[in-house]
Amino acid sequence: MQAIRAARLFDGDETVLAGEPTVIVEDGRVVSVRHDGSVPSGAALVDLGDATLLPGLIDAHVHLAFDAGADPVGALAARDDAQALEGMRAAARTALAAGITTVRDLGDRGYLGLLLRAESARDPAAGPHLLTAGPPITTTRGHCWYLGGEADGVESVRAAVRARAERGVDVIKIMASGGELTPGTRSHLSQYGIDELRAAVDEAHRRGLPITAHAHAGQAIADAVEAGVDSVEHCSFFTEDGVEARPEVIEKMARTGVVVSATFGAVPGAAIPPRITARLAALTDLFARFRKAGATVVFGTDAGIGPPKPHDVLPHTVGMTVRTLGLTPVEALRAVTSLPARLCRLDRRKGRLAPGMDADILAVAGDPLTDPAALLDVRAVFRLGHRVR
Structure with missing residues (x-):
């Protein structure tokens, strides 16, 4: 004792x-x-x-397989699985040293997160408590296709969810829109329609798994909420050149309990892409709308996707949300402790x-x-x- x-x-x-x-x-x-x-x-x-x-802090959105370098996708492609897993171990130790004792990895390659999860379960010093999604489900050549999760059409999406459940993942991740990290995709455009998203939700919930949707585009967010996902990653309501909130979707999220899993935070002085910088004021207003509507917001970081987001960036997020979004310190701390614990179904433990x-x-x-x-x-x-x- x-x-x-x-x-x-x-x-x-x-x-x-x-x-x-x-x-x-x-x-x-x-x-x-x-x-x-x-x-x-x-x-x-x-x-x-x-x-x-x-x-201990909880980062609800990380990518341990990405090295937080200038070209995380290229760096991962150059590594075999043994090298990638060693990089994930180092990233996990970095997070733990910062006081991040639980992470939810929302996209790896080849289910390497399952191996790391077993290691950290055996040895608490090896890294945080790890929840893993395996390769995210995406369309052919869709966002993060290079992680190995391509699936097109209702039946293929259902099969992809079943395959992950059988592997033993903790959460299903589906790419409802394009993303910033994948050339050829567009953040403001949907990748899946309502039928595929409903199929993914139905299969995940049938298997007792939560499901979260990566969604920047307004229509992708609306479809994901209508389909019944448990949370929406980013939830940024991007248009081609800006941000356009949909009040009716935000109100439905608040009413039905769909969590906004916002990927917020960067190390001070980091170079933010101009297309994101230009939208910061609109994104600040969007978060004010979430709060006014009463939606639950948790803060992950998307750690690993570039130099602004190393794997120990989450502590910076708390201060940034207080300064820029108007949260009180208690509200910001809850958004990286008790609230993500509830989202991750760990609230009886974490x-x-x-x-x-x-x-x-x-x-x-x-x-x-x-x-x-x-x-x-x-x-x-x-x-x-x-x-x-």
């Missing part, structure tokens, strides 16, 4: 504690959270001093510091509830009670 003590604690929901709160951990789980700094007899004390304890939860704990210097930059000053990381930093 160990007792992890600091000056402050955020539980991942709404509760903020001061006065030396102490998390009691045994066998990888949180036994209790004490408010007075007391330590059970026989417990090993880890006193982190003037720090804040909070749940995303909060409470009795019975996994002892995935991040400790940072200072107080991220007043200054989100504190998340960048990591003092300790625990996964399943094992100190990994």
Whole structure:
């Protein structure tokens, strides 16, 4: 048994504690959270001093197979599977060292994520708790086709979902629109129609799996929501040269509980593509619409897709959302802890510091509830009670 003590604690929901709160951990789980700094007899004390304890962060959208370099697609193509898996291991360790204790990988090659998932399950220090989608389902030569997930038509899409379920993936990812990373596709245009998306949703839910849709285009978002997906990645409502929100779709997302899984955040000073920079003001307004409608928004990062998004970028996202989107620090922290835990169906284990939860704990210097930059000053990381930093 160990007792992890600091000056402050955020539980991942709404509760903020001061006065030396102490998390009691045994066998990888949180036994209790004490408010007075007391330590059970026989417990090993880890006193982190003037720090804040909070749940390990959850990045709901990463790509461990991409190296966050200038040409992530080309770099992956040049690697065989053994080299790609070694790169994924390194990316996972980078994320974990930043306090990101759970990641949802939404696109790998050859189901390599399943191998990495098994490794991190055996050894908590190997990387975060990993959820994986395998190769995303896409049209022939569609977005990320080079990952090996091409499927055209209703029956082919159904078969693709079945194949992933039989492999043991945690989530189904389908490319409802084109994307920024694949020449020949267009973000503002749909790839699949409503029939294919309904088939994918039906087959995923029949197998007990959540399904998320990559969708930038307004019509792709509308069709994905109508089809019944659990979440929409990006959800940016791109047109050919801008952003055009569809209020009726946003309201339906809020009403039916479809989660906006926004890929937000970049390292400071990173060069953002001009076509994205030109849309930032409109995207800020779009997020205000999500909030006003009451839609649930979680923040992933799309980590790996280029230099602005290394695999440890998520802590930067919290500060960026506070500065640019008007979230409070508590709202921003919930969007990278308890809310993505719920989206990932891990809310009985992850995303909060409470009795019975996994002892995935991040400790940072200072107080991220007043200054989100504190998340960048990591003092300790625990996964399943094992100190990994």
